[in-house]
Amino acid sequence: MNRDEVRITKFKHPYVTVDCVVFGFDEGDLKIILIQRANAPFKNKWALPGGFVRLNESLEQAAIRELKEETGIKDVFLEQLYTFGRVGRDPRTRVITVAYYALVNRTGHLITAATDAKTADWFLVKQLPMLAFDHQTIIDTALTRLRGKVRYEPIGFELLPEKFTLSRLQHLYEVILERNLDKRNFRKKILSMKLLIALNEREKDVAHRAAQLYKFDAQKYKELKRRGFNFEI
Template structure:
């Protein structure tokens, strides 16, 4: 039997042992000007007491994205958020008990529109600033690094910043967001010029309130304009 026949036999056999399959979610939000990640504290071994990405088993009749959204909603109560796959992580031994392959996702929760109270002991869940994270269980640090890379890469090319920010936002908020997530400073005038150049921000006749200085004008992300721009072959880039 050559390697090819071997491969064929395998491809047509369902006798192979099956690993466990889970989904894990890196759920990001913006809070107090910091990029935060939602973690849950494990209470059972392995890694009891350690913090981990929310996740769980995929049901046999459930799509992978559905499973990820279910976990996400169970932890945050929020539906219809942006979610995207990071990839599959399946190193043998990543879970000491048995072979577990996990499909990782990253998601954005808008903490301005949907405050997620995760900081009560009862829930064993908390938001952590991504640059002040505790040690994570399993290979979740690796998964998170991949998710963060995807997040940073994506927000440069897609107008996803608005998923993090209030519906009515100032240009300075937008700039601070990019500076926080990308760890890079932008020139105020150039940033504003560029942000406005795509025509996807509607200037409102409203202003910040309760600030101890000149109130900034508010803008709203115009999703329709963005979809029209995208259909016309346009792109977004910060």
């Protein structure tokens, strides 16, 4: 069955879905959003937000739409992860899923009630329930990608609120990379890139010296990258 030989009128072909692994960083922990399924198969099991791709929308549009419909989340970092197509991964019929991962800063994105009354909630990445389909595999793949990518692209900032402290940023990296970083070396490295803007503001309501707040200079990064600069932690 080569592309050229086939007359496309009707022949049985796989269904296509998108699924989203939505990462958040809250209370110092890495979390993801899961949806509780209302119907068979895997009724009442937890699963990734996602659904079928429509004929008139791109894959990314489908991911954005499903994310909004099922979790209320919009305007976030979203990137294609991998496409999973094992025969039998869906017990109903042949379904290929194009997985995406998203990074959100949780304060800006509280989950709204999903349109169809399904339950959506945040789970600690380290304490996930049993998942529907091959969604655990998808999450494992997303975690590997996140850990790899966070080191050479400034995507960590997507998980933080606009204004953050250096300690918070360091802690984010420590949680994702699962190892401790030296405070002085981390600050030296990150500040030497000149990609953080020190604000005229400090932390509030903390029971210790209030830390300097920074924001990430996305504009400057874009410009530096264009000129061959490589972000690296």
